[in-house]
Amino acid sequence: MFLPAQPIYPVAGIREIEARAMPGAKPSLMERAGRAAAEDAVRLIMDRPGPILVACGPGNNGGDGFVLARHFRQAGREVVAAFADDAARFPADAATAYANYRNSGGDTVSSLPAAPADGWALVIDALFGIGLTRPLEGRYAQWVDSLSRVPSPRLAIDMPSGLDTDSGRVLGTCFRATHTTTFIALKPGLLTLDGPDHAGEISVQRLDVDAAGWLQPLGRAVRPSLFAHRLQPRRRNSHKGSYGDAAILGGAPGMCGAALLAARAALWLGSGRVFAGLLDDAAPRVDVAHPELMLRAASALPEQLSALAVGPGLGQSDSAHGLLSAAITRDLALVLDADALNLLAADPALQAAVTARSAPTVLTPHPSEAARLLGCDTATVQNDRLAAALALSGRLRAHTVLKGCGSIVACPDGRWFINDSGHPGMASAGMGDVLTGLITALLAQGWDAECALLAATHLHGCAADRLARDGIGPVGLSAGELIGAARSLFNGWLTEAARNGF
Numbered sequence: 242m243f244l245p246a247q248p249i250y251p252v253a254g255i256r257e258i259e260a261r262a263m264p265g266a267k268p269s270l271m272e273r274a275g276r277a278a279a280e281d282a283v284r285l286i287m288d289r290p291g292p293i294l295v296a297c298g299p300g301n302n303g304g305d306g307f308v309l310a311r312h313f314r315q316a317g318r319e320v321v322a323a324f325a326d327d328a329a330r331f332p333a334d335a336a337t338a339y340a341n342y343r344n345s346g347g348d349t350v351s352s353l354p355a356a357p358a359d360g361w362a363l364v365i366d367a368l369f370g371i372g373l374t375r376p377l378e379g380r381y382a383q384w385v386d387s388l389s390r391v392p393s394p395r396l397a398i399d400m401p402s403g404l405d406t407d408s409g410r411v412l413g414t415c416f417r418a419t420h421t422t423t424f425i426a427l428k429p430g431l432l433t434l435d436g437p438d439h440a441g442e443i444s445v446q447r448l449d450v451d452a453a454g455w456l457q458p459l460g461r462a463v464r465p466s467l468f469a470h471r472l473q474p475r476r477r478n479s480h481k482g483s484y485g486d487a488a489i490l491g492g493a494p495g496m497c498g499a500a501l502l503a504a505r506a507a508l509w510l511g512s513g514r515v516f517a518g519l520l521d522d523a524a525p526r527v528d529v530a531h532p533e534l535m536l537r538a539a540s541a542l543p544e545q546l547s548a549l550a551v552g553p554g555l556g557q558s559d560s561a562h563g564l565l566s567a568a569i570t571r572d573l574a575l576v577l578d579a580d581a582l583n584l585l586a587a588d589p590a591l592q593a594a595v596t597a598r599s600a601p602t603v604l605t606p607h608p609s610e611a612a613r614l615l616g617c618d619t620a621t622v623q624n625d626r627l628a629a630a631l632a633l634s635g636r637l638r639a640h641t642v643l644k645g646c647g648s649i650v651a652c653p654d655g656r657w658f659i660n661d662s663g664h665p666g667m668a669s670a671g672m673g674d675v676l677t678g679l680i681t682a683l684l685a686q687g688w689d690a691e692c693a694l695l696a697a698t699h700l701h702g703c704a705a706d707r708l709a710r711d712g713i714g715p716v717g718l719s720a721g722e723l724i725g726a727a728r729s730l731f732n733g734w735l736t737e738a739a740r741n742g743f
């Protein structure tokens with residue numbers, strides 16, 4: 242069964258939900274949070290002996306830590322609570338949590354104690370959650386760095402301390418959790434940029450709060466349930482014309498491989514016919530590994546196409562510009578990748594033409610391409626990947642995937658998605674070309690841009706994950722190897738969808 246696509250909220254959304262759900266909540270949200278985190282913690286400890294170290298901060302995240310510490314004390318477990326701030330300045334709920342902990346006989350220490358001889362059973366970071374407002378420094382930076390080095394399971398409460406909730410940026414330094422228990426819903430920072438390196442395995446504890454009931458989410462994690470209705474079995478009475486004509490335009494001298502990779506991916510994800518229009522006059526006329534592909538001169542692609550991708554190995558020559566300009570005016574689903582995006586960034590007239598299109602447009606920038614399109618530097622894009630992807634979609638009236646760790650899929654209407662499949666073994670030349678081919682294949686088969694982009698992005702990462710489980714990667718995974726795994730997974734999804742009656 243396909244898992245639901247969980248909602249994701251930035252801080253402002255979580256605060257709004259909290260404000261609506263909190264009044265009169267019994268037990269209080271903090272009591273629920275501390276208990277839920279304690280339940281996750283118990284699963285991590287299993288039968289590990291030794292005390293638990295809980296580091297508590299000056300706000301409500303610290304309050305959660307004290308609730309958790311009290312539960313463990315009451316269960317007879319040895320807990321050391323490190324707290325170095327002024328308890329008189331706690332917000333109300335945290336003050337109650339602290340008082341209850343003290344009333345249960347709990348004590349605090351004001352510096353991080355040395356590890357016991359047999360180590361900590363578990364280390365818990367309850368320093369900062371969604372209220373982090375500035376880079377960690379001084380004592381808290383030292384605590385976070387030394388807690389991150391403890392060779393025990395390390396559980397972060399709500400957010401790893403030091404991670405910016407909305408962007409996944411590390412502010413100063415950041416706790417490296419093996420596990421994170423996050424409350425109410427997922428947050429963008431857990432899933433993109435530096436989040437996955439610091440959050441470890443994520444458990445969402447909803448605290449009996451129906452987040453989506455209080456606030457319609459704009460963001461969701463990518464799961465096949467989002468596009469399951471598109472995973473339709475093929476009609477027996479169908480033919481190659483039923484599955485679209487896909488074309489890839491690119492392959493300038495020295496870069497034919499990029500176009501061929503995209504074309505192969507389009508073929509193996511089910512396009513009825515696949516053409517590659519190659520700019521290199523000396524390009525081969527047949528792909529001997531995939532003779533099904535129809536290789537043409539770049540100017541000789543058929544008039545009738547279902548979907549066209551421009552960019553893999555395109556280069557930035559005048560003829561590339563001319564071909565791109567002509568492609569943008571065609572009334573078909575269009576994917577713009579790589580140098581097509583760089584040409585677009587340099588030419589406001591092309592941008593205006595993209596904006597004026599009525600057929601779907603999909604943009605597939607990596608962060609540097611996104612920066613060129615937005616007229617900023619790559620660091621600015623990475624500082625707020627979500628905003629960058631949404632800005633591109635809004636400005637160019639296109640669906641966008643901003644690639645990288647935790648790819649962001651943004652829609653022109655302001656909705657967004659974060660993909661958590663894939664791994665750093667995908668940081669290898671040609672991976673983006675394969676993604677472009679997968680998207681083009683689904684568009685050619687009549688999928689709408691949103692579903693095609695979500696499915697291809699998720700599939701791309703899931704295929705890499707499956708290969709890595711078999712020892713094909715992460716290190717050394719090559720883009721071409723991904724294509725077969727993507728085909729096999731996609732067919733598995735079709736079977737699953739049919740079983741579940743989509």
Ligand SMILES: NC(=O)C1=CN([C@@H]2O[C@H](COP(=O)(O)OP(=O)(O)OC[C@H]3O[C@@H](n4cnc5c(N)ncnc54)[C@H](OP(=O)(O)O)[C@@H]3O)[C@@H](O)[C@H]2O)[C@@H](O)CC1
Nearest residue numbers: 270271274299300301302369370371372373374375376399
């Ligand atoms: N509301 C609820 O009922 C519920 C909330 N819940 C929990 O509360 C968490 C949010 O709590 P929160 O808003 O108190 O923020 P939190 O993350 O504890 O940090 C704020 C404190 O840190 C300080 N501070 C910030 N940055 C700093 C820095 N770099 N270095 C040093 N200090 C820094 C900041 O000080 P200030 O900026 O005011 O100087 C303030 O004192 C949330 O993540 C979840 O765990 C759950 O129990 C569910 C119910």
Ligand SMILES: Nc1ncnc2c1ncn2[C@@H]1O[C@H](COP(=O)(O)OP(=O)(O)O)[C@@H](O)[C@H]1O
Nearest residue numbers: 644645646663664665667668670671672673674
């Ligand atoms: N660390 C990572 N985690 C997850 N996915 C990654 C990571 N690094 C790269 N990828 C994925 O691999 C692909 C690389 O695309 P791109 O940078 O365009 O490569 P190329 O231009 O070499 O084909 C993107 O889909 C990207 O999201």
Ligand SMILES: [K+]
Nearest residue numbers: 366369398400
């Ligand atoms: K924390």
